Amino acid sequence: MYATKSKKMEKNMAQEKLVLGFDVGGTKIGVGLGSSEGRILGKARIENVDTYPEDVLPQMVAEAKKLVAGAGLTMAGIAAFGISAPFPADPANGIMTAPTNNRHWRNVPILQYLRDGLGLPGCFENDANCGALAEWFFGAGRGCKDFIYLTMSTGIGGGIIAANHLVRGGRALSAGELGHICVELNGRQCNCGLKGCYEAYAGGRALAQRMQEELRNKPDSMIMQLVDGNVGAIDMVPLEKAVRAGDPYAVALWDEMSLRNAQAFGMFINMFNPERLVLGTLAWAVGDLYTDPIRKYLPQFCWKEPMEACEIVSSELRRDIGYYAGVAAALNYLKEQDEKKR
Ligand SMILES: [Zn+2]
Known part of the structure; x- marks a missing residue:
């Protein structure tokens, strides 16, 4: 033996x-x-x-x-x-x-x-x-033929594995730029130059910029208090804390972000019928508070069969x-x- x-x-x-x-x-x-x-x-x-x-x-x-x-x-x-x-x-x-x-x-x-x-x-x-x-070779995508990875960090980057291959696209090799699909006509300005990109609604940097603009003159808001009035320190960390504390502004923004996440995920699921969506930084750093509302909204944006066939999980490799x-x-x-x- x-x-x-x-x-x-x-x-x-x-x-x-x-x-x-x-x-x-x-x-x-x-x-x-x-x-x-x-x-x-x-x-x-x-x-x-x-x-x-x-x-x-x-x-x-x-x-x-x-x-x-x-x-x-x-x-x-x-x-x-x-x-x-x-x-x-x-x-x-x-x-x-x-x-x-x-x-x-x-x-x-x-x-x-x-x-x-x-x-x-x-x-x-x-x-x-x-x-x-x-994630495909070593982490949460192991064993999948079709799966999508989303970085969910300051920006939203993506990588698509379809039929056991990395999808790179044509001459520009730019396939998988999933953060820059338009989710709103004439919507929020994105750092990439387009308007209404998914990343402009759910990327960490875009959300931080938005909160800094909207709360700049609101010293009494919970988020401003959490950063001791230092507008530049507003990012996803005080936002998450304020959501957990039930602050109405934070809860509404989180809800909007979750709806946009679901909208984008719905498109990816209907397009690629992936076995898994593997999510990076924000998903594993925040946990269920991040993914549960997305699951709640998802049925509005994709068919039931591919939705039920797709697991939404966090990165295994993390840092x-x-x-x-x-x-x-x-x-x-x-x-x-x-x-x-x-
Ligand atoms: Zn963009």
């Missing part, structure tokens, strides 16, 4: 692929060495990346090589790398064009640089797609999702390369 087990384990070890992942954020870059079995063998962080790419890119290569050596491996044992990066970008060519939070990074060919520096094949994906891939994002992108790259060969 032991022999059988160890043979099986050996087989698994032989099939286990090791990859490197890079999660490029506004202030830091996470580097991870992970495996197709969901193990993270090593992780590192590069701080203060709001400097010149000439300084940061060599650090990315050096940290990755250190992780590989630290795990007792050589680069020959690594199958690929993946980069998770924010938009705007040119994903087809792996170029970070003008990331909002890295003002010195303009048209940085990060994919080619890392290919040359590491001597490995690799890929470049936007961070919301990587979130979906991370750790960054460590898995680039790793998952690399594993998906290998999967797609395999499929091409067949």
